[in-house]
Amino acid sequence: MGNPAHVPGNANPPSFYSLLTAIRTFTNQFFCNPHVATGHRMPSIIFTTMKRRKMIFILPGMLCAGILIAGFSINPRSADPPTKAQLGEKLFFDPLLSKDRSISCASCHIPQYGFADTLTFSIGIHHTATKRNTPGITNLSGRPNFFWDGRAASLEEQALQPIANPDEMGLPVEEAVQRLNEHDSYRQYFQQVFNSAPTAKNLSQALAAFERTLETANSPYDRYIAGNDSALTPSAIRGRMLFIGKANCNNCHSGEDFTADRFKNIGLYNGTTLKDAGRFDATKDSAHLGFFKVPSLRNVAVTAPYMHNGMFKTLKDVIAYYNTPDSIVHDGIHRDLSLNKPLHLNKDEMTDLENFLIALTDDRFKVAHH
Numbered sequence: 001m002g003n004p005a006h007v008p009g010n011a012n013p014p015s016f017y018s019l020l021t022a023i024r025t026f027t028n029q030f031f032c033n034p035h036v037a038t039g040h041r042m043p044s045i046i047f048t049t050m051k052r053r054k055m056i057f058i059l060p061g062m063l064c065a066g067i068l069i070a071g072f073s074i075n076p077r078s079a080d081p082p083t084k085a086q087l088g089e090k091l092f093f094d095p096l097l098s099k100d101r102s103i104s105c106a107s108c109h110i111p112q113y114g115f116a117d118t119l120t121f122s123i124g125i126h127h128t129a130t131k132r133n134t135p136g137i138t139n140l141s142g143r144p145n146f147f148w149d150g151r152a153a154s155l156e157e158q159a160l161q162p163i164a165n166p167d168e169m170g171l172p173v174e175e176a177v178q179r180l181n182e183h184d185s186y187r188q189y190f191q192q193v194f195n196s197a198p199t200a201k202n203l204s205q206a207l208a209a210f211e212r213t214l215e216t217a218n219s220p221y222d223r224y225i226a227g228n229d230s231a232l233t234p235s236a237i238r239g240r241m242l243f244i245g246k247a248n249c250n251n252c253h254s255g256e257d258f259t260a261d262r263f264k265n266i267g268l269y270n271g272t273t274l275k276d277a278g279r280f281d282a283t284k285d286s287a288h289l290g291f292f293k294v295p296s297l298r299n300v301a302v303t304a305p306y307m308h309n310g311m312f313k314t315l316k317d318v319i320a321y322y323n324t325p326d327s328i329v330h331d332g333i334h335r336d337l338s339l340n341k342p343l344h345l346n347k348d349e350m351t352d353l354e355n356f357l358i359a360l361t362d363d364r365f366k367v368a369h370h
């Protein structure tokens, strides 16, 4: 079960810098992102300021001020030089990195939803849908593989792929680097942080450094593991016992982040109606057909919909699947043997398990969930 000595989360206090970024992101998204404008998606508000969701109501009035401040106050000559992670944060929220300047990383990895999307498939430039569901990206710093099929081996290697991916940001990496070089403030920031002009390599390093700050370890579950017995409700405590015991979830979702960094097949590939071959795409080994990265379950309550294809809308749906997989997908190929028998969880037990999963939510995401 979870290791109590989990790497402490980066407290990431809201800084003036983040606030400015938030205002800029909001203005960018609100005015420049067609999906927001047409109401398909909530405007994203930066992680560090999400407790200020009430700002939504005063933001319209502040937008003009925001544009002015954001335009004139981020003056690298007068402010402290940014850290690598702060530069990465700015890039993460900047639609400059997409071909038509409409999409940033945060358009799909939305801060208040654990950096996941609320759509089954996200929408990239030119309204193209992504081929897979957008995963949350908290607690990735210790992971050895990225993407549902594990095709990237580091956050640095991962970071450039969405920029170039035609379904996502559609901007060849060389062009992205050129844009940054033509941009006065970015040229200066890269100089300050890397002592170099922007390159593909330091662009990926900055984005990865920001992503490594998204560690979370401040959930009711963490407090319970640290010795506070009343941090979990009795139902969530029963859910934890089911997770480890009767429901056997821990067989795959183990370790401090509930992933164990393995690839497993839970039966969501049948080659006909469910065609995503998962890990096979990366290895071309037919033994890997239908295997997917076991995702971390931290903050999972705020990252619906679920699975590589977003086929389950709620945690209840997910638990119902594991309870009787055959009643939902009867012809999954090479499904893990541990899922061969129904779990026989009754209604109360399913609720307990759900409450345990909800207790893995870091406090900073609470507002979004309730």
Ligand code: HEC
Residues within 6 Å of the ligand: 092, 097, 103, 104, 105, 106, 107, 108, 109, 122, 123, 124, 125, 130, 131, 132, 133, 134, 135, 136, 137, 140, 145, 146, 147, 148, 149, 155, 158, 159, 160, 162, 163, 167, 168, 169, 207, 211
């Ligand atoms: C258009 C939506 C979209 C945009 C924009 C986008 N992503 Fe993603 N992201 C996805 C999807 C979909 C996946 C899963 C793809 C897969 O597994 O094949 C993903 C996967 C990831 C992962 C792997 C997570 C894991 O658990 O393995 C990371 C990290 C990530 N994205 C970071 C970024 C960064 C950094 C940017 C900006 C440079 C970005 N994304 C832009 C949709 C998006």
Ligand code: HEC
Residues within 6 Å of the ligand: 135, 136, 243, 247, 248, 249, 250, 251, 252, 253, 263, 264, 265, 266, 268, 291, 292, 293, 294, 295, 296, 297, 300, 303, 305, 306, 307, 308, 309, 315, 318, 319, 322, 323, 336, 338, 339, 353
């Ligand atoms: C045999 C290994 C295995 C077992 C056992 C298992 N899981 Fe999973 N779990 C996975 C894999 C692999 C995925 C991703 C599958 C996919 O996308 O096709 C996943 C996905 C999930 C997701 C969706 C996460 C997301 O971000 O979309 C949740 C929630 C989840 N599992 C909870 C549970 C619970 C609760 C149990 C116990 C009832 C359990 N799992 C048992 C391997 C397993």
